[in-house]
């Protein structure tokens with residue numbers, strides 16, 4: 001039997017929610033779905049059961065999904081109709097006065113169809129236009145009543161449905177996923193007490209401190225207005241001109257130039273609420289809080305050359321990755337962590353917790369894990385769900401409140417405002433994806449596209465004609481703002497000003513850079529070099545490096561050297577002697593701090609094949625990789641059958657042409673002289689291997705395929721002469737042991753020691 005069939009035979013329906021699509025093993029040769037990564041008899045997702053509360057997630061279903069079922073349309077077995085429900089007899093021909101005559105105005109069927117089509121598009125989001133969404137749930141590990149009365153945190157094991165949308169910021173709706181950019185991480189909790197949106201990013205700080213500067217920032221980073229270029233990129237003059245004049249952006253620039261800006265997957269990045277929020281308990285007492293999402297798979301990124309190449313070969317890389325994982329029952333999971341602290345603590349910090357360009361280092365306030373979020377269902381319709389979902393920083397529920405962060409204040413205004421034009425009027429809260437599970441009763445009426453049919457005569461409060469309803473919930477029963485003001489001791493005169501500590505722009509930028517590993521630092525320096533090399537005005541480049549000089553003379557020197565310029569003197573600082581920071585290093589700021597669970601589930605592994613490849617050793621690898629939850633793919637010069645030696649023919653899943661090397665996390669090269677010769681003869685093979693090598697991926701060369709490494713000019717040792725941990729050479733006969741080493745090496749994600757600039 002073909003190797004492939006063996007792997008598939010061991011497979012089970014990858015996602016029981018989609019039995020029709022995944023329930024049967026496809027015949028050899030027609031295989032298009034990834035083989036299941038689940039051991040026979042296991043539940044659809046191992047990660048579905050919580051070790052902390054014992055809760056087993058309902059596979060792909062939850063309370064929001066159920067309410068959405070009301071509006072789901074399935075046209076299977078149905079005749080075509082107009083929007084009025086009139087059956088359409090002929091959907092091919094417009095109504096004409098004779099077969100060669102003019103089309104008649106009377107043709108309401110044609111006119112309805114074309115008119116609807118003409119209005120299919122809505123405006124895209126002004127920022128975060130490109131995104132992907134999924135349904136899931138949040139599960140609370142332990143009651144947090146001491147701190148908050150917010151509904152999701154009231155009981156251990158309590159499950160709250162969520163919808164999440166990940167996004168890039170600068171690019172338009174159809175732009176590439178792997179742009180160097182911040183990623184949006186927006187979570188809508190459909191709580192018992194109304195919707196709570198935690199609209200965060202994958203970086204914990206922001207470019208600016210005050211909402212007043214947001215339109216300027218966005219105008220600077222978006223394509224330049226005269227020629228609308230470049231798309232989805234910050235590497236251009238206007239962005240760097242703006243940030244060079246806004247030293248408060250320095251800390252965020254460090255994050256944006258780090259590998260955080262090119263995640264391997266949405267499933268492998270953190271999320272942050274960014275601002276300091278408040279938690280409020282039943283007694284009205286409040287504490288300050290920062291929100292963190294920690295991915296179960298760990299934090300992993302691409303390298304720049306890889307990101308650039310992927311954007312050409314698969315612009316939907318992150319969208320596809322999220323979709324395929326959920327579709328296969330590999331539900332992505334994050335834990336929610338809270339940094340909880342008091343105002344008294346906050347007052348002693350060397351920085352201001354109202355300043356969104358600052359983090360609270362975990363050494364000062366540890367992150368306390370309080371629950372997990374699992375995404376277990378793809379949307380049925382991208383437009384109805386992912387495009388029409390409307391997140392809003394103002395959507396809080398009793399138990400959550402704001403602080404005086406001036407950036408947050410602007411956000412509280414902006415989201416609904418922009419959505420009124422994007423979604424065409426004030427009633428988009430009634431769209432199924434936005435509607436809360438909690439009942440909605442108020443006296444807001446009418447407007448475009450109103451769905452609710454309000455009964456009764458009174459649409460005002462107080463009233464007696466409606467029995468006084470809907471009535472205000474009253475003290476302790478609804479949302480009440482915390483009366484406390486952080487700045488109570490300050491003057492309450494109206495001012496346009498900033499608190500003093502906001503003026504320290506460099507201390508935490510330095511903290512971030514100093515907390516990175518050497519290879520992360522090298523990537524940051526290379527990113528600054530690349531971006532600034534695209535800037536055409538030398539004075540802008542100079543100003544950026546002069547500003548960096550304040551944060552890290554070492555980094556500034558590397559960037560200056562890379563740009564062929566002398567190191568400029570540091571820009572004048574707003575404060576010469578900022579308060580001494582509490583820590584100089586914060587190891588959790590490195591991507592390496594969170595490697596994940598050490599597994600290789602969902603990692604894509606290329607196994608090159610050609611006629612004459614050694615079948616048994618490939619079969620061993622395939623079985624081991626499927627068993628470890630990875631997604632092995634047989635890649636050949638062309639699709640179709642390969643005459644593999646020793647096992648019988650196999651079908652290629654992909655071709656070297658349609659799936660280049662940089663789309664895979666690791667590579668297996670086959671034994672078999674004839675296969676090696678055939679692969680050498682294909683020009684794509686060398687690029688495939690070289691990209692895998694350059695990007696730090698694990699390569700296993702079985703038997704004769706070591707010649708492929710030589711042919712590709714791959715050194716077998718690191719520059720310092722030590723063996724390369726990502727290169728595994730093994731005899732085909734020892735494929736079992738090689739599989740173990742290979743899996744352990746792939747689990748390290750990549751091998752940066754190999755990289756040279």
Ligand code: HDE
Nearest residue numbers: 125127128165184185200201211214274407410411414415
């Ligand atoms: Fe947003 N932001 N933002 N933002 N933001 C929008 O709302 C805005 C900021 C974030 O998947 C818009 O519906 C202002 C920080 C995400 O639908 C808009 C300011 C953070 C998303 C808007 C900020 C975010 C948005 C555009 C500075 C991280 C995508 C479309 C005062 C904490 C949500 C829309 C989705 C979207 C305004 C800064 C996160 C224009 C005025 C800081 C994840 O209203």
